[in-house]
Amino acid sequence: MRGNKVLGGLVLLAIIALLNLPLPAELKLRAATRDSTVLPQTVLAIMGQRCHELFTFLFSARQAVRERESMMDEVARLRHDLRYLKELNRENRQLRRMVDFKEASAHGLLLGRVISRGGVSGWWQSVRINRGSADGVKPQQAVITVDGLAGKTTTVTAHTCDVLLITDPSNRIACRLERTDALGVARGRGVGLGGKTEFEMVRAAEPFQVDYIDKHAEVVEGDTVLTSGLGGGYPEGLLLGHVVGTSLDRSRLYQSLSVRPAADLGRLRYVWVVVK
Structure with a gap:
């Protein structure tokens, strides 16, 4: 208690001394204090x-x-x-x-949109479009694109129908060469089997084949193949494709032609159904 009083007294004396310093001494002290805080x-x-x-x-x-x-x-x-x-x-x-x-076009055409394809194994065999019997579609009607023949209608419901593509092996089409009028029958070859996986097989369709062309008929690469209209099913004059190769069949009595489809069957989105 006594120590606190002594300390307080010393502080008080220091304050009094500072307040009563001469002006020069006060200025020196302030300057020193300021310099020490720089x-x-x-x-x-x-x-x-x-x-x-x-x-x-x-x-x-x-x-x-x-x-x-x-x-x-x-x-x-x-x-x-x-x-x-x-x-x-x-x-x-x-x-x-x-x-x-x-x-x-000279034909009666009905526009349809492709809504599905035939799965992986049937990618090049069939498609389904959004037109059916309610729109006047019937089985066995030709289906075309602006580039060429795509196939024919098969199963028809009220509002949809399946289209068998020209690359399907079961499809048979009477045809002729535009330049020489040589007659033959086209059939599909389906997908190529060279891929390592199932999905690689859908990369491209094989060229379809035209059989029973007279072996003496002149055929050159690039010749145009049209439907002949014989046998019904397909109107005459529809573009099928172009010749990419020729060979004699096994009997050596006829020529067999490899034909590349004119229609881009891998990118079908819209097609025309030939209804008349």
Whole structure:
């Protein structure tokens, strides 16, 4: 208790002494005190500046990350829109081409959209379209594209029908060579069997085959093959494809032709059913 009183008295005396110092001595003391705090103040100022810069950098980096993510989202959206517009433009061109084809055709045509294919093993054998008996579709009607014959209708329901493609081995089509009128019968070969997996087999259809061409008939690569109209089922003059190879059959009495389909059967989206 007594020690506290002594300490308090000393502090009080120091304050009184400071207050009663001559002016020059007071100024010297203040200057010394200020000079002694320069280094700590400088260090604190530098630390404060660095902290401010660090927080500013972190905030700016966070903003930059957000802006980058926003820009990436916008780029992705624009790319999606661009793909959609390109696809829409391609489909519009295809539809305009089909409309022009219908107007120039001598046949009664009904437009149909492909809604499914015949699975992996039947990819090149059949497709299903969104037209049926309610639209006037009947079995055994020819199905064409703007490029050439695709196949014929088989099973028909009220609002759908199956189309047997010309590459199906069971499909038989009476045909002729446009340049020489040599007659033959076309049949499909189905899919190629060279793939290592089941799905690799659907990459491309084999050229279909035309049999019973007179062995003396002149045939050159690129000759056009049309339907002959014989035997019913297919109207005359529909484009089948173009010759890519010739050989004699086993009997050596006839020629067998390899013909590449004119229609792109792997990308069928819209087709015409020949209803008249």
